Amino acid sequence: MTSQRLARRSLQTRLGLAYAAGIYAAGVFVLVLVAVPLASINAAIPKDRPTSSTITETGPGISLPQLLTGSAVALVILIPVALALGWYVAGRFLHPLRAITATAQIISAGNLHQRLDLGEPTDELTELGHTLDGLFARLQASFDAQRHFVANASHELRTPLAGLRTLLEVTLADPDADTDTLRSACQEALALGGHQERLVHALLALATSERGVTRWDTFDLAHVVEGVLASRRDQATETGIDLAGHLTPSVTAGDPRLIESLVANLIDNAIRHNHPDGHVKVTTEASGTQATLTVTNTGPVIPDNQIQRLFQPFQKLAPERQGRRDGYGLGLAIVHAVTQAHHATLTAAARPEGGLSITVRFAYGSEPSLTSGNDHAGTRDRGRSASSG
Structure with a gap:
């Protein structure tokens, strides 16, 4: 001090x-x-004469x-x-x-609600104060989001751990447990362990993406999408989903691994939350300095006022989705994180007949934003080269 x-x-x-x-x-x-x-x-x-004979003496000079x-x-x-x-x-x-x-x-981590509020007059210092007020507001939102995320992650991790503990305790407490019973318990334990591993992998993908883009390479977005489509066709066939791609060369810059993660999570989300015999359409196109990726899928009808929740971690809208173990509510959160890390624009709109249409526009120097139909929906930064559901 x-x-x-x-x-x-x-x-x-x-x-x-x-x-x-x-x-x-x-x-x-x-x-x-x-x-x-x-x-x-x-x-x-x-010194020896006056300046003029007409000037009279008026006092000392x-x-x-x-x-x-x-x-x-x-x-x-x-x-x-x-x-x-x-x-x-x-x-x-x-x-x-x-x-x-x-x-x-x-102001500290526990006191981010206070603001400078310098007011008038408007000059360079008050502009600095307004800038700092905006920074404090963003920090407060970031800290609140972090606390919310940690609470949700703790809950999601505690559930499979509690299930695993209960399974082992019940099996060990059974005096008549034979080899088949123990084998069945081990198989269930392995399944729960696999669920935990995938959840931890998704959390790591989300945390890693928050660091932002560390490398900027020039690449063809259509080439990245083509690779992801090839790896997802068997999954789409097994679930009866028609997976179609309409790809045109679209050169952009960024981290190819993060972009691959974005594409994979968009396609996995479109396949997972779909109807039997539904379809998923993936398109890429170039327009000026922008490279655009659009993923459209059929599925249940989603209210417009609920689209914002889709891009928050661990958010599952439909009750039937909450009971599924093949998703964790992190896929679209990672999509938005990668979008923000690349200063791209993410637009999500609910289709009247059901499903979603999500568009990501990559452009140099663009400011990150998210719109839901005609409404803006705020989200946060994340991303990584992994599909997390």
Whole structure:
């Protein structure tokens, strides 16, 4: 705290000296501007005769030594006056900065709701205050989202662990358990372990994606989608889903692994939440500097006001979806994370006949956003090269 006060005073001292130097320089300039003409006039008058026979004596004039002495005294007096004015002006200019510093010291991870609220007048310092207020708001939203995510993740992990514990306790408590019973219990335990492993893998994918893009390569989006489609055709055939692709070359830049994760999760989500004999259509196209990916699928009707929830972790809209073990409610959260990491635009719209149409537009320099039909829906950053459901 002491060093911060010294630093603050040092800044005020430097600004005060700078302002004082300016005031002093202005005073010297004014004195020179006034004294030099007077001195030249005095020097032009002969000492032994008057300037004009018509001029009568009105009093003693100002001699050159008196003029110089008065100017020197004025310059000496101007020094403390300039310092005082410089210190006062510097303090006035630094007052908003001190308010910003004091509030920023109060704000912490548990007190992110406080804001600077500098108000008027609008200048560079108040603009800085508004920028910091926006930063604090985003930090608060990030901390709240993190706490919410940790709570959900803990709940999702506790459920299979509790099931595994119950299975083992029941099996061990059965005195008549034979080899077949133990084998069956082991198989169920392995299934629960596999479920936990996939869930942890999904959580790691989500956490890894929050770090953002660490590499930017130029690649063809259609080529990435084609590879994912080839790996998902057997899954689509087994579930009776018609998986179709209409791909045109679409060159963009980013992390190919994260983009592959985005595509895989979009397609897996479209296949998983679909009707028997439904269809999934995947298209890529290029428009100017944008590369566009669109995934459209049939499925249950989704209310427009519920689309935002789809992009939050562990959110499952339909009750029948909650009982399924092949999804964790993380797939579209990872999709949005990868979109945000690449500063792309994600648009999701519910189809009137059921299902979703999700479009991702990759463009250089675009600001991340998410729209749900005609409404904006806020989400957060994530992504990784993995399908998480």
